[in-house]
Amino acid sequence: MMQTSDSYNQKNSLFNAMNRFIGAVNNMDQTVMVPSLLRDVPLDEDLKAVENGAAGASNGAAYFHQDGDMYGSYVLLKSIRNDIEWGILQGDERFKEKAGRTEMSRVEVEEDDLEKQFHFHLNGLHAVLAKLTHKANTLTNRYKEEIGCGN
Template identity: 80%
Template structure:
């Protein structure tokens, strides 16, 4: 059973990283009263946002330097919704991907699965940290744009 003293060790947990991101996006959402004011305002952050084609042929956007604050705002809210509510299972990701049986027959060992898990967990932590920073940056930039400061 977890004790309260363990909470310090959990600061880097995936759950806490997701909560920090969701909190930052909620703060951004509550601060940005007129999202249309964000249109054509450059984010001026060192992030990248480019369009990529996913495995199912759909196009997805992620941060790049030419993006305006509005597109970043919409994207951050969309990611928050995906975390809170999940993504649709019929998103095309299951197509052309091997099922559990095929993966098992392919000889994937448990240590490989553990390595994959840790690799993706580290990547998810990194992405969530960057997205949290983006949400906080956007919130602060919006305050600057409307003259509220910090």
């Protein structure tokens, strides 16, 4: 019984979630031979949301809609994969302003709150990685549909 619990916990580890995401993006990157074909092509979820009159509301499509097209999603996913694999440079301008605001909001953090903050951010990271993994898999499948390849 302990082994089942351990394998379940290991399956849901942050390390494995990151590996699933990186694997999905690597698969996407190997499948998409001509990224420029992705320009101006909406994802299926975007099309469904627009058809239903609720842009970004159907099936969690809000995180798809923000990128505009499949090419934007492709570039975003590769950028996030690179940030995970290589780290974020200290001088990265994308994060300087956000980091400054976050630092000001954390003026005094009590030691008791650190564990709660860790679990909050860990849960959030798991959720984001799951959505990004789904996004990479969806993009790969849509690309295959666009070029006429079957699964």
